[in-house]
Amino acid sequence: MTPKPFQPPQRILMGPGPSDVHHRVLSAMARPTIGHLDPQFIVMMDQVKSMLQEAFFTANALTLPVSGPGSAGMEACFVNLIEPGDKVVVCVNGVFGGRMKENVERCGATAIVVEDEWGTPVDPGKVEAALKANPGVKALAFVHAETSTGVESDARTLCELAREHGALSIVDAVTSLGGIPVLVDNWGADATYSGSQKCLSCTPGLSPVTFSDRAVETLKARKTKVQSWFLDFSLLTAYWGGGAKRAYHHTAPINALYGLHESLVMLHEEGIEHSWTRHSMMHQALRAGLEAMGLGLLVAEGARLPQLNAVLVPDGVDEALVRTTLLNQHGLEIGAGLGTLAGKVWRIGLMGQSATPHHVTTCLAALEAALLAQGVKLPQGAAAAAANRVLLV
Amino acid sequence: MTPKPFQPPQRILMGPGPSDVHHRVLSAMARPTIGHLDPQFIVMMDQVKSMLQEAFFTANALTLPVSGPGSAGMEACFVNLIEPGDKVVVCVNGVFGGRMKENVERCGATAIVVEDEWGTPVDPGKVEAALKANPGVKALAFVHAETSTGVESDARTLCELAREHGALSIVDAVTSLGGIPVLVDNWGADATYSGSQKCLSCTPGLSPVTFSDRAVETLKARKTKVQSWFLDFSLLTAYWGGGAKRAYHHTAPINALYGLHESLVMLHEEGIEHSWTRHSMMHQALRAGLEAMGLGLLVAEGARLPQLNAVLVPDGVDEALVRTTLLNQHGLEIGAGLGTLAGKVWRIGLMGQSATPHHVTTCLAALEAALLAQGVKLPQGAAAAAANRVLLV
Numbered sequence: 001m002t003p004k005p006f007q008p009p010q011r012i013l014m015g016p017g018p019s020d021v022h023h024r025v026l027s028a029m030a031r032p033t034i035g036h037l038d039p040q041f042i043v044m045m046d047q048v049k050s051m052l053q054e055a056f057f058t059a060n061a062l063t064l065p066v067s068g069p070g071s072a073g074m075e076a077c078f079v080n081l082i083e084p085g086d087k088v089v090v091c092v093n094g095v096f097g098g099r100m101k102e103n104v105e106r107c108g109a110t111a112i113v114v115e116d117e118w119g120t121p122v123d124p125g126k127v128e129a130a131l132k133a134n135p136g137v138k139a140l141a142f143v144h145a146e147t148s149t150g151v152e153s154d155a156r157t158l159c160e161l162a163r164e165h166g167a168l169s170i171v172d173a174v175t176s177l178g179g180i181p182v183l184v185d186n187w188g189a190d191a192t193y194s195g196s197q198k199c200l201s202c203t204p205g206l207s208p209v210t211f212s213d214r215a216v217e218t219l220k221a222r223k224t225k226v227q228s229w230f231l232d233f234s235l236l237t238a239y240w241g242g243g244a245k246r247a248y249h250h251t252a253p254i255n256a257l258y259g260l261h262e263s264l265v266m267l268h269e270e271g272i273e274h275s276w277t278r279h280s281m282m283h284q285a286l287r288a289g290l291e292a293m294g295l296g297l298l299v300a301e302g303a304r305l306p307q308l309n310a311v312l313v314p315d316g317v318d319e320a321l322v323r324t325t326l327l328n329q330h331g332l333e334i335g336a337g338l339g340t341l342a343g344k345v346w347r348i349g350l351m352g353q354s355a356t357p358h359h360v361t362t363c364l365a366a367l368e369a370a371l372l373a374q375g376v377k378l379p380q381g382a383a384a385a386a387a388n389r390v391l392l393v
Numbered sequence: 394m395t396p397k398p399f400q401p402p403q404r405i406l407m408g409p410g411p412s413d414v415h416h417r418v419l420s421a422m423a424r425p426t427i428g429h430l431d432p433q434f435i436v437m438m439d440q441v442k443s444m445l446q447e448a449f450f451t452a453n454a455l456t457l458p459v460s461g462p463g464s465a466g467m468e469a470c471f472v473n474l475i476e477p478g479d480k481v482v483v484c485v486n487g488v489f490g491g492r493m494k495e496n497v498e499r500c501g502a503t504a505i506v507v508e509d510e511w512g513t514p515v516d517p518g519k520v521e522a523a524l525k526a527n528p529g530v531k532a533l534a535f536v537h538a539e540t541s542t543g544v545e546s547d548a549r550t551l552c553e554l555a556r557e558h559g560a561l562s563i564v565d566a567v568t569s570l571g572g573i574p575v576l577v578d579n580w581g582a583d584a585t586y587s588g589s590q591k592c593l594s595c596t597p598g599l600s601p602v603t604f605s606d607r608a609v610e611t612l613k614a615r616k617t618k619v620q621s622w623f624l625d626f627s628l629l630t631a632y633w634g635g636g637a638k639r640a641y642h643h644t645a646p647i648n649a650l651y652g653l654h655e656s657l658v659m660l661h662e663e664g665i666e667h668s669w670t671r672h673s674m675m676h677q678a679l680r681a682g683l684e685a686m687g688l689g690l691l692v693a694e695g696a697r698l699p700q701l702n703a704v705l706v707p708d709g710v711d712e713a714l715v716r717t718t719l720l721n722q723h724g725l726e727i728g729a730g731l732g733t734l735a736g737k738v739w740r741i742g743l744m745g746q747s748a749t750p751h752h753v754t755t756c757l758a759a760l761e762a763a764l765l766a767q768g769v770k771l772p773q774g775a776a777a778a779a780a781n782r783v784l785l786v
Contacts, residue, residue: 011427018647034402039720068461106619206646251597254597264396
């Protein structure tokens with residue numbers, strides 16, 4: 001069989017990421033490839049770095065996009081900072097906390113797990129107890145915005161607790177950056193990583209990471225080599241560091257970086273505070289519509305992420321069939337539940353370019369139709385009306 | 394300062410990679426992003442896998458593009474196959490053999506280094522001696538096409554030696570795939586990795602990898618967990634494996650994979666054997682032109698890679714000034730020497746879409762002008778004439 005060029009279908013992306021990518025970013029990806037040591041490329045790298053610092057609200061010199069997806073960014077934080085024999089307090093309240101635990105153990109370190117129920121935030125009281133009970137902990141790791149549940153944890157308080165106990169903080173901001181405040185310097189976060197394909201609405205494949213000076217000192221003071229050559233920041237910073245001379249480490253993903261650059265330019269143009277407001281308003285509109293349909297959210301008010309809404313599947317509804325109907329009839333992708341939440345929730349993303357009135361109303365209308373088709377009793381049109389009451393304010 | 398969209402300059406890429414990317418691949422990168430679990434995306438993944446099998450001349454079921462650059466593909470091979478305490482014979486005849494040694498040591502294993510002079514192929518006699526002297530070696534690792542020197546090593550013989558001694562073979566085919574034969578099944582290579590941005594002429598950022606059944610069995614029989622979660626093939630194959638059901642591991646770099654798909658479609662359309670012939674012919678034309686200018690190659694005839702030509706810098710020539718002149722006056726990028734060859738060679742790539750008559754003649758003309766500008770005595774126009782004698786056959 002002769003392969004043909006792939007023409008993707010037209011989708012509306014409202015799952016847990018990737019989110020819809022703006023045509024400006026897609027166009028940027030298609031610009032001619034240049035060399036990774038080209039003087040003009042280095043100018044672009046400096047702009048990416050400075051726009052990432054702006055987005056992370058940090059002056060951290062070590063701020064760069066890792067050449068891999070969010071999981072690679074996560075791994076970069078652990079392998080650079082954690083050494084065999086270290087102890088790390090890991091907060092697990094969803095899939096990504098569990099992945100952090102895996103990372104700690106694969107570094108030859110011990111994970112002291114603080115568990116919270118999926119759909120609830122990390123409990124700072126338990127974290128404090130774990131830090132007190134385990135003197136000499138190297139780091140506290142937690143997920144700011146759990147993509148598997150839609151819950152926000154109190155990053156400021158957790159970073160403070162880490163610092164008070166002489167531990168570094170490692171913060172998963174994959175789903176938060178651009179959607180809600182990520183205030184690295186203000187929190188005193190030591191290692192923070194994100195992803196390109198969530199609220200930045202770039203294509204997937206890059207992971208912005210930022211290290212505080214304290215984290216950089218920890219890296220410099222290591223007794224052992226970083227177990228990953230590819231992710232070794234003591235080498236990579238010779239390429240991403242300042243100045244006109246850049247030492248080759250690995251070939252940077254040129255066109256993906258064009259895309260990230262453009263998405264950061266767009267974020268700058270909008271203003272990050274405005275982006276937060278937009279995410280919040282779209283969430284309120286979606287929630288109003290969902291409630292008008294009788295649908296509830298997994299997460300209690302106050303801890304809900306605007307950009308990731310875990311919607312409880314009503315009894316008797318075939319949740320997989322609803323997703324298939326949305327995809328096939330409306331070209332609309334929403335996410336399934338993961339892990340213990342599989343079959344119990346849908347995950348509706350309102351991230352970046354997918355946080356618009358068009359997305360909210362399309363999703364509500366499609367969901368209403370799919371539920372009606374399964375015989376669910378609904379006040380027809382109520383969802384749209386409720387959403388519009390928020391949107392038209 | 395308000396950041397602006399980045400408009401890259403127009404370049405002609407004849408360095409050690411990235412090579413020029415065809416507009417078909419660039420256009421594919423700009424197609425709308427869809428989800429990494431979208432049924433249509435899974436169809437595309439299957440096509441990528443099958444075209445990679447074709448390019449690698451293998452039926453290996455575990456064949457996939459790692460979501461990172463060639464260095465991540467290299468690391469994937471080592472971390473999946475090598476465990477603490479293992480012994481690995483590593484052939485070092487350039488930069489990338491040295492990087493393999495780093496990988497082995499960071500896996501907690503011992504590297505038994507077989508050194509050959511930079512610019513010469515790996516000596517199978519020395520390798521055999523090392524394998525005999527060290528019974529129980531887990532793997533033999535070598536670079537098929539050394540990008541730092543332009544030398545080809547005898548992959549078939551080296552893979553045979555590994556098998557005879559009960560060791561796995563780990564083959565760096567970053568610069569070879571698509572440019573010269575990479576015959577995975579015929580050689581009996583166990584773990585082979587490549588890069589997207591060399592003779593496949595895709596954008597940088599992906600690393601095709603293929604594992605033999607023997608390698609897969611070694612992975613399954615591990616006593617310890619793979620030290621990288623991100624690169625753990627025992628998890629990743631649940632996403633890239635066959636069938637309609639795919640388990641989420643990490644978010645695949647969707648648009649980068651569109652690009653790789655298109656570059657593989659183009660390779661299939663051309664026919665890989667034809668691509669090898671084209672690379673060989675362009676190399677002969679370039680070499681004829683270089684010789685007509687009195688320029689020699691680092692590597693002896695018989696071991697020269699057509700796609701990477703290490704050209705000896707003549708005495709008295711400012712090699713950095715030549716590269717700057719080519720870049721600024723002609724938009725032409727060629728590579729500098731790395732490591733011990735810094736300042737001593739230029740590296741001229743003829744990879745993928747950069748292996749055309751246009752590239753050969755442009756490079757020769759620009760190089761002639763740059764050398765004349767430095768006062769080098771040259772028979773003017775001789776290079777073009779010599780190249781044309783090859784090209785017009």
